[in-house]
Amino acid sequence: MEKGLNINRIQLRDGKSQIIDNLYRNGLLFVYARTGKGKSLLAKLIYYGLGGSSPPDVSQLNQYDEILLEVNINGTDFVLCRELKRPAAAMYIQEGKLESFRKDDGIKLTLSKSKDPETDFSPHILALLKTPAYVAIPDTITKSSKPSLISFRDISVCLFMAREK
Amino acid sequence: MGDIWSLRKAISAFKIIFKMNPVEIYSLEDERLKYATKKQELSEKIESIKSFFKSYDLEHAEDLNSWVNSQRKKLAELNVEIDQIEKTQSIEKDKLNDNSLLNEIGSKESVLTKKNEERIYLTNLLENWKKLLNSYKAEREKLFLENTSSNILDTLVFKVCPCCGKDVLKVETKDHCPICKKEYENSGDVDSELQKRLYEVDLKEQELFKLMEEIKDKLSKLNTDIEELNFSVSGLKEQITCQEDRILTPLFAKYRELCIQTGKIQSDIDTKSQIKGMHERVDKMYLDVQEYNRLEKEIESKLKDLQKISKERNNMVLKELRDNFVKILSQLEIDDEYKQNITIDESNFLPKIGDRNYLSVSSGGYKVYFMVSYFIALFETVLKIDDTHHPRLLILDSIHKNISTSHQEDKKSVNILYTKILDLHKTYKNLHIIIVDNELPEFILKDYSTHIMDVKDGLIH
Numbered sequence: 150m151e152k153g154l155n156i157n158r159i160q161l162r163d164g165k166s167q168i169i170d171n172l173y174r175n176g177l178l179f180v181y182a183r184t185g186k187g188k189s190l191l192a193k194l195i196y197y198g199l200g201g202s203s204p205p206d207v208s209q210l211n212q213y214d215e216i217l218l219e220v221n222i223n224g225t226d227f228v229l230c231r232e233l234k235r236p237a238a239a240m241y242i243q244e245g246k247l248e249s250f251r252k253d254d255g256i257k258l259t260l261s262k263s264k265d266p267e268t269d270f271s272p273h274i275l276a277l278l279k280t281p282a283y284v285a286i287p288d289t290i291t292k293s294s295k296p297s298l299i300s301f302r303d304i305s306v307c308l309f310m311a312r313e314k
Numbered sequence: 315m316g317d318i319w320s321l322r323k324a325i326s327a328f329k330i331i332f333k334m335n336p337v338e339i340y341s342l343e344d345e346r347l348k349y350a351t352k353k354q355e356l357s358e359k360i361e362s363i364k365s366f367f368k369s370y371d372l373e374h375a376e377d378l379n380s381w382v383n384s385q386r387k388k389l390a391e392l393n394v395e396i397d398q399i400e401k402t403q404s405i406e407k408d409k410l411n412d413n414s415l416l417n418e419i420g421s422k423e424s425v426l427t428k429k430n431e432e433r434i435y436l437t438n439l440l441e442n443w444k445k446l447l448n449s450y451k452a453e454r455e456k457l458f459l460e461n462t463s464s465n466i467l468d469t470l471v472f473k474v475c476p477c478c479g480k481d482v483l484k485v486e487t488k489d490h491c492p493i494c495k496k497e498y499e500n501s502g503d504v505d506s507e508l509q510k511r512l513y514e515v516d517l518k519e520q521e522l523f524k525l526m527e528e529i530k531d532k533l534s535k536l537n538t539d540i541e542e543l544n545f546s547v548s549g550l551k552e553q554i555t556c557q558e559d560r561i562l563t564p565l566f567a568k569y570r571e572l573c574i575q576t577g578k579i580q581s582d583i584d585t586k587s588q589i590k591g592m593h594e595r596v597d598k599m600y601l602d603v604q605e606y607n608r609l610e611k612e613i614e615s616k617l618k619d620l621q622k623i624s625k626e627r628n629n630m631v632l633k634e635l636r637d638n639f640v641k642i643l644s645q646l647e648i649d650d651e652y653k654q655n656i657t658i659d660e661s662n663f664l665p666k667i668g669d670r671n672y673l674s675v676s677s678g679g680y681k682v683y684f685m686v687s688y689f690i691a692l693f694e695t696v697l698k699i700d701d702t703h704h705p706r707l708l709i710l711d712s713i714h715k716n717i718s719t720s721h722q723e724d725k726k727s728v729n730i731l732y733t734k735i736l737d738l739h740k741t742y743k744n745l746h747i748i749i750v751d752n753e754l755p756e757f758i759l760k761d762y763s764t765h766i767m768d769v770k771d772g773l774i775h
Binding site: 155167175179180181186195304308 | 703706708745752770
């Protein structure tokens with residue numbers, strides 16, 4: 150079984166739709182443009198689509214309601230769907246390609262406002278990646294270990310080199 | 315990306331990615347703690363029971379055992395004695411039941427019963443005859459009154475019986491006294507029917523009276539007999555009671571005394587047996603403590619092995635990461651001053667240069683070199699180790715930031731970083747590297763055009 154997470158396509162949609170495709174390119178993609186053309190937006194959209202806490206704050210996105218990320222996780226295609234204007238709204242995941250994605254058929258992952266938006270979402274991706282979503286963190290008071298939830302965002306600390314850092 | 319990760323989560327994530335944080339260690343820690351707690355609780359219980367034993371001077375279960383055994387022996391002896399007494403009691407009772415006195419009492423009581431029955435019969439007969447006698451008297455008086463007008467009194471001749479001296483109605487010339495039955499001479503005749511009837515009633519009355527007197531005599535004799543018999547039976551019974559008192563009472567007293575004694579011994583044995591049971595429980599508790607101790611030690615040993623393996627793996631990961639990082643920095647010809655002092659901080663897995671964070675040193679350009687090198691080194695480490703939870707995805711944003719390619723040295727350094735990325739892509743399969751940049755090295759533009767997404771018209775429309 151192939152192991153890993155690949156990004157295939159991104160679809161932004163509302164009344165109209167835009168697909169940013171051909172992102173995999175045999176595992177190597179260079180996004181190239183002058184400053185101000187929105188190339189960093191691509192990385193931010195991928196990050197948000199995978200469970201990041203907030204969407205990119207850019208005016209171009211105002212016309213869209215949802216972002217759909219077509220990914221390949223350990224050899225299987227999935228579509229992840231998330232609202233752009235309401236980060237805490239329910240997220241959906243469904244096996245298959247963008248064309249076959251129907252929100253109603255997807256697995257709905259309801260997010261509560263009190264929680265970190267990715268709390269429910271990340272374990273799902275991590276489970277697909279065969280990565281434990283929980284880690285035992287030693288409790289210095291009780292001298293016992295208690296499980297703590299690890300999100301995909303936590304994992305992404307090792308995946309993303311952010312420009313701001 | 316502007317997100318602030320908590321250090322704890324970041325460290326945990328890093329540990330998860332590199333499987334540096336085996337959950338088994340914590341499970342085993344928990345298990346070890348469980349046994350240690352149980353051991354502690356049990357030891358406290360044992361101490362508490364031991365202090366109880368001490369307060370009752372019952373510290374040694376062996377002494378208690380010998381005491382209980384001796385008491386049980388004594389109890390058995392007493393029980394034998396009780397059995398013996400029960401047998402003797404039974405024999406003596408049989409003997410008493412078989413006594414001639416009882417037979418005599420039986421026969422006398424039988425006679426007594428018969429005599430009592432006879433007395434009741436005679437008493438009843440006497441009562442009936444009294445009633446009959448009264449009826450004769452009443453008839454006689456009635457006849458007497460009816461014949462007053464005919465001056466029966468004048469015609470009747472009474473004569474005093476010469477034998478008994480009673481007045482006797484004369485009905486014939488020669489007659490017999492109805493009382494003493496002796497013959498005497500009449501002084502006149504009775505010719506009326508009434509007189510005749512009066513004479514008959516009188517005669518019957520006198521006969522009845524005589525019979526009643528006989529029965530009274532009999533009753534009197536009977537009463538005397540009954541009284542004598544009762545006295546005799548009482549005497550015999552008293553004799554039996556005396557025998558019982560003499561033989562059975564002391565036996566019974568002894569029996570009771572033995573029963574009380576055995577009851578007390580049994581109660582003592584029960585109490586001490588309970589304490590003995592507590593000793594046995596304590597012995598079991600000691601065994602449990604030993605078992606918990608063994609399990610704890612076993613887990614500690616497992617933990618030690620696991621921790622050793624884990625530590626070795628962690629060191630290997632950190633060394634690999636450092637080596638890869640330093641190797642890239644060497645290719646970039648970063649000053650040795652930095653390279654030699656580089657370590658990977660175990661608390662957050664980020665590079666340190668001396669005591670300082672790698673991002674807090676030098677210029678903006680150096681920071682970019684350090685950051686990009688670190689992420690490439692991290693990715694390379696993941697790919698080399700292979701058995702990790704890393705999703706084999708790397709996104710690098712703006713490698714050229716703060717680096718001017720107008721300088722040949724910087725251009726060369728950037729090319730080295732891009733070459734390194736290409737090498738990784740060539741060497742390892744099934745990975746996804748996304749590089750976002752406002753400039754690309756010429757060799758990339760020339761040789762990797764199919765991998766380039768040019769967004770000169772903007773990404774979003």
